[in-house]
Amino acid sequence: xxxxxxxxxxxxxxxxxxxxxxxxxxxxxxxxxxxxxxxxxxxxxxxxxxxxxxxxxxxxxxxxxxxxxxxxxxxxxxxxxxxxxxxxxxxxxxxxxxxxxxxxxxxxxxxxxxxxxxxxxxxxxxxxxxxxxxxxxxxxxxxxxxxxxxxxxxxxxxxxxxxxxxxxxxxxxxxxxxxxxxxxxxxxxxxxxxxxxxxxxxxxxxxxxxxxxxxxxxxxxxxxxxxxxxxxxxxxxxxxxxxxxxxxxxxxxxxxxxxxxxxxxxxxxxxxxxxxxxxxxxxxxxxxxxxxxxxxxxxxxxxxxxxxxxxxxxxxxxxxxxxxxxxxxxxxxxxxxxxxxxxxxxxxxxxxxxxxxxxxxxxxxxxxxxxxxxxxxxxxxxxxx
Numbered sequence: 541x542x543x544x545x546x547x548x549x550x551x552x553x554x555x556x557x558x559x560x561x562x563x564x565x566x567x568x569x570x571x572x573x574x575x576x577x578x579x580x581x582x583x584x585x586x587x588x589x590x591x592x593x594x595x596x597x598x599x600x601x602x603x604x605x606x607x608x609x610x611x612x613x614x615x616x617x618x619x620x621x622x623x624x625x626x627x628x629x630x631x632x633x634x635x636x637x638x639x640x641x642x643x644x645x646x647x648x649x650x651x652x653x654x655x656x657x658x659x660x661x662x663x664x665x666x667x668x669x670x671x672x673x674x675x676x677x678x679x680x681x682x683x684x685x686x687x688x689x690x691x692x693x694x695x696x697x698x699x700x701x702x703x704x705x706x707x708x709x710x711x712x713x714x715x716x717x718x719x720x721x722x723x724x725x726x727x728x729x730x731x732x733x734x735x736x737x738x739x740x741x742x743x744x745x746x747x748x749x750x751x752x753x754x755x756x757x758x759x760x761x762x763x764x765x766x767x768x769x770x771x772x773x774x775x776x777x778x779x780x781x782x783x784x785x786x787x788x789x790x791x792x793x794x795x796x797x798x799x800x801x802x803x804x805x806x807x808x809x810x811x812x813x814x815x816x817x818x819x820x821x822x823x824x825x826x827x828x829x830x831x832x833x834x835x836x837x838x839x840x841x842x843x844x845x846x847x848x849x850x851x852x853x854x855x856x857x858x859x860x861x862x863x864x865x866x867x868x869x870x871x872x873x874x875x876x877x878x879x880x881x882x883x884x885x886x887x888x889x890x891x892x893x894x895x896x897x898x899x900x901x902x903x904x905x906x907x908x909x910x911x912x913x914x915x916x917x918x919x920x921x922x923x924x925x
Contacts, residue, residue: 574648
């Protein structure tokens with residue numbers, strides 16, 4: 541048995557123990573706030589990655605892939621019921637009115653985060669719709685499953701389209717040829733942080749993959765090009781970038797720090813770049829290998845080689861602390877780690893029951909399943925929507 545097969549089996553066993561335990565999926569049952577929900581979707585993403593990792597393996601024929609997708613569908617159906625236009629407001633009427641726009645929107649509203657309280661924000665719509673589009677794209681990799689669920693898929697696609705299209709004006713071409721960006725909530729003159737642009741890029745990428753609409757491949761390409769051009773190489777072959785694009789930090793009204801991206805937000809950008817590379821969009825293997833090196837360099841281990849967590853910022857500045865469980869989102873980059881050292885460290889972490897970081901085991905296990913072989917190219921659905 542090869543080392544990669546052993547890795548897959550060990551990771552699959554760990555994942556299946558977790559996936560049959562309801563605890564990691566609790567937020568998907570209880571949350572309705574767009575802000576909170578958008579940061580609680582990793583268990584859903586894990587199910588989708590597990591289904592993708594099982595594709596083409598012997599285990600898929602036992603129904604394991606369909607089991608993962610079936611569980612994912614249940615969570616997605618619940619998420620769709622939590623759109624603001626389907627909730628009951630305090631006065632008993634249907635729908636929550638968006639504070640800024642003064643109307644009920646077909647989107648997920650923020651009801652807890654004070655900064656955007658009562659508003660629907662493109663960043664959260666991007667994070668929520670991307671895995672739903674991804675689910676629809678994955679379904680058509682297994683025809684027996686898809687034949688029974690065509691109506692549900694149309695429902696998912698339409699709901700996500702409505703949510704993203706509500707914010708269509710926040711997608712802006714420029715400032716250079718072949719680029720595009722998203723702007724900050726309610727501030728059209730301010731480009732969003734790089735991670736916000738990456739989140740929209742990922743939503744458009746999977747919208748194209750799920751529907752075949754070339755328009756959204758073009759949009760994802762322009763956004764990915766914007767991100768790529770604002771990354772810079774270090775002398776030791778890593779890629780870094782700043783939290784805000786230079787167009788924002790060079791504005792006269794900017795008073796914040798011009799700092800390197802933090803690892804938890806960087807995980808959004810890294811995952812988007814990895815998936816763009818699989819789809820043949822902008823990022824190439826050399827860039828993803830450089831991102832894998834950046835990611836690996838930020839991981840801290842004890843004297844035995846057991847990972848402890850990540851440093852706060854990509855440039856490893858002393859500011860901040862070691863931890864940051866959300867950085868695990870991007871651990872599929874281990875598949876591009878030339879020496880496979882990162883995979884070995886993560887597998888050792890998976891086997892250690894005393895990890896100080898809670899919340900990593902589900903995504904860690906599933907990403908080790910995914911990196912046990914070369915990632916498959918992402919190609920659009922053959923189904924005309």
